[in-house]
Amino acid sequence: MERKEVSIEYTWDLADIYPSDEAWEKEFAAVESEYAALDLAAYSGKLQDKATLLELFATTDGLFRRVEKLYSYAHLRRDEDMRQAKYSSYLSQVGLLISKIASALSFIEPELTAFDESVLQAFIADPDFVDYDYKLRKILQSKAHVLSEAEERILALAADPLQGFSDVFTMLDNANLNLPKAQLNGEETQMSHGLYGLVLHSGTKEERKEWFEKYYQAYINVIDVITQTYYGNVKQDVFYKTARKYGSCLEMALESEDVAPSVYENLLVAVNGALPTLHEYIKTRTKELGLGEQHMYDVYVPLVENADVKLPFNEAYKLVIKGLAPLGKDYAALLEKGLKERWIDVYETDGKRNGAYSAGVYDTHPYVLLNYQETTNEIFTIAHEMGHALHSYLSVGNQPYAKHGYTIFLAEIASTVNEVLLLKYMYGATEDEKLKKFLLNYYMDSIRATLFRQAQFAEFEQAAHEKAEAGEPLTKENLCQLYYGLNQKYFGDGIVHDSQIAYEWARIPHFYRSFYVYKYATGIVSAISIVKRILMEGQPAVDDYVEFLTSGCATDPVTILKRAGVDLTTQAPFETAMQEFEETLAEFKKLC
Ligand SMILES: [Zn+2]
The missing domain is CATH 1.10.1370.20 (Oligoendopeptidase f, C-terminal domain)
Known part of the structure; x- marks a missing residue:
């Protein structure tokens, strides 16, 4: 299906981020020139001064907030149709800008870490630093493991040569593994990681055995x-x-x-x-x-x-709202709001990124990408991704920019809560x-x-x-x-x-x-x-x-x-x- 064939209510509304590509380009140029005019290096060595540190935090937050928004628009647009070069180019432009800014700011953490404990304690206790108290507490904690300046310099130099093992494995696993061919539906078929997963899930006993043995043999060979x-x-x-x-x-x-x-x-x-x-x-x-x-x-x-509950998207969404009713009326209202305000891109279309995800955007609302099919699993996917989305929405709405992003340790909780609640509801509702x-x-x-x-x-x-x-x-x-x-x-x-x-x-x-x-x-x-x-x-x-x-x-x-x-x-x-x-x-x- 082509994107333009999809009824608009089933597509996400990226105009909430920028009304047009021109607006994105204008903002990108503005951020780039404002960043170029900033003299971030001038802050270096002066962060013991409270006003200077606060100003630097505010400046960098302001910058990242705008850059992240640019990034979100570019990657959401790109995922609508991965074949379009325009948004990939937007993405690499923002990526480059982000790494430039990050490297210009790399002096902050070592400088703060070198402060006396009493200085850090005083900042943490100061109500003016309320948005940054946790960040400063983490820096204080890490002090015990920071070495002398000369030693830190060597560790920094060693970081790049020491980190290649994951890349070696990735290359081997994806480009040099030599997976063989195996029988699938009566045909010699080239194995891949993705197909292996599918065969182990739904292949015949003979297929599973053959694929398992051959797949592992490829790893044993190396x-x-x-x-x-x-x-x-x-x-x-x-x-x-x-x-x-x-x-x-x-x-x-x-x-x-x-x-x-x-x-x-x-x-x-x-x-x-x-x-x-x-x-x-x-x-x-x-x-x-x-x-x-x-x-x-x-x-x-x-x-x-598969005991598939086959529901059109709107019916599936209603079922999710019913299943999540124990989370209260406010939560249900947010689910309705997400649908009505077009946070969600529902259907698979030509060139669209596969899978499903939720992406939080600080200055607007979160966005959810789906490739909805009428299966039970996909109903759970809606509940799962809306769990992420509302976690982002509520954190963004209640925290300052510096504290809105939940860490990976917490990231899969809200999504799983929704899946489990929906499952229990569906279980109770069926005979x-x-x-x-x-x-x-x-x-x-x-x-x-x-x-x-x-x-x-x-x-x-x-x-x-x-x-x-x-x-x-x-x-x-x-x-x-x-x-x-x-x-x-x-x-x-x-x-x-x-x-x-x-x-x-x-x-x-x-x-x-x-x-x-x-x-x-x-x-x-x-x-x-x-x-x-x-x-x-x-x-x-x-x-x-x-x-x-x-x-x-x-x-x-x-x-x-x-x-x-x-x-x-x-x-x-x-x-x-x-x-x-x-x-x-x-x-x-x-x-x-
Ligand atoms: Zn998830």
Whole structure:
């Protein structure tokens, strides 16, 4: 379908950002020349003066606010039709400007970090710095790990040569892997990462087996290169941890996000305690799939064939509003507003970017890109993306520019809250047994993939880093042994642990952003806790949740979550999530 064939109410209204491309170009030229006229270097060395520092903060906020708006318009326009060169060129122009500004401002953090603690404390306590208190508190915290000027200079010089491991893996994984051909629907088909996922989800047993074996063989063929690349990446972490005097790589990663180590520990303790339920779930799958035995390549096959609720977009949106009714009238009104004000670009059109996302824009409202099809999954996608959108909308509306952007640690909570609420509503509203089973299976698979699988990865990363920190070299043998052992522990004895699965760690791109994946797990744990509280306690819990949604990055993420009644420094939310999984499995078995 071509874009111009879509009725206007199903397209987003980017005129809310700029009325025209000409307006964008005019603003870009204005920002560029105003930036060129600024003498940012003149601030350097003078930031101890309160008025100067405040002025610099205000100036840079003003600049970034305008540049981000330029960026948003360019990337949203580009995503409407990726074939248009015009907006790609807009995007690279803004990208260049952003990196110029960022590099001109790179003196600020080191200069602030070098201040005496008492100076920073005084600024933090000063009400004039209220928009920047959290930023300054983080700088104060990092002081303990900042080295002398000469040492910092060497670390800065080392940053570029040390960071190539992730690029090596990406190149290998995408350009040099030599995936072979395999049978699909009776034809020799070239394998790709995307097709592999599809075949493991909906291929025949023979196809899944063949694809699994051949896919892993491609990684096994280059396992020596991947081992050295991953080991290099871990050694890079160990280097910084040692240079900056952290207790461990994990501690360094968590401190950079201001998250207590107990959060990580609580996750792993709770997940390990709940593994018997995961084992039972795997056994239930084996029985339901009727396969006799389940292999690692059968894990992604859904237990219930698509029980699709086929609804036109407007009906689907109405269903989402009904499902999210427990969040109150104000939230429902915002959902209506988003639809009416055309925040959403609904349908797939020629050249449009695939997938779905929400993009916040500080000076207008958020925008949501969909490629809506009439399936149950896509109804959940609407709820998910509107969760992101309203989180952005409420944070933007209630926080100053410096504090509006929520961090990755909090980013998937609002979206998951919406999915879980909608799922529970749809489950309660239907008598259709097949749909009921489909929904429960959807929920269990989400928890398995987002909580258990990511916790398994988190355990692997932690153990690999601990080995390297203790001076033990990482080899293909000890990494595969470690991963295989974890796989046995997580999946239990209700599945065949095919030997290839020992190499799964070697194909996970996220491992090149160390200690990242645990955030998926804490996100779904938090969301489940929030939903349970809202359904049990009603309005007071909704009020707390809305406070969370309006908090942006006003302070550290764990404290912001406490506002919604979730304390990740305790076991409680983790236990709630595990119990939810157990209850969902029990409910599912009743329907079998
Ligand atoms: Zn999301």
